[in-house]
Amino acid sequence: GDSVTQMEGPVTLSEEAFLTINCTYTATGYPSLFWYVQYPGEGLQLLLKATKADDKGSNKGFEATYRKETTSFHLEKGSVQVSDSAVYFCALRIYNQGGKLIFGQGTELSVKP
């Protein structure tokens, strides 16, 4: 079945460090890919998305490229801030079953000053 696998957390970085959170997927169809972020005590917010191969999604300094050949959608940021501390979810969506999202398990990021 369709699935998403993310690197395990928690990830702890110092401010201004480079961030990579790995995400790989398995899908029978042709999915769209998403990164959502969850700040403490809040719901999920869309961070970025990509809808076809080689698309790059970007927002707030975060980037991810849809790599069909490696079935990956890794999240990167060049210089993290304390305010980036949150849980990050990789997800895929395919055009069936009502367009449900299939999520990875989430990666907690903690950024220290």
Next chain:
Amino acid sequence: DAGITQSPRHKVTETGTPVTLRCHQTENHRYMYWYRQDPGHGLRLIHYSYGVKDTDKGEVSDGYSVSRSKTEDFLLTLESATSSQTSVYFCAISESEVAGHEQYFGPGTRLTVT
């Protein structure tokens, strides 16, 4: 921010009691979803709706039922709550099931079953 509210935001209940969670949207989106969030599992779909009175099951639907009598409201009912249903529940909405359309999430309901 998308207009999605969930009620209650927190609830503690006893095993065996019925519980209903409400999701309300002001965006007039056709699709609505209920997910549960558990450590190590991310979010998993319980049920979804593709229109008034049109619903279908997700991957973890056992012990849950839903109803949608109006476009704006989607109710999730735990028929007889169990401790395994202790979780955080999120409602989401989307205007389309097309893969590229995003889903917007509510603030969540934290449910504890004792």
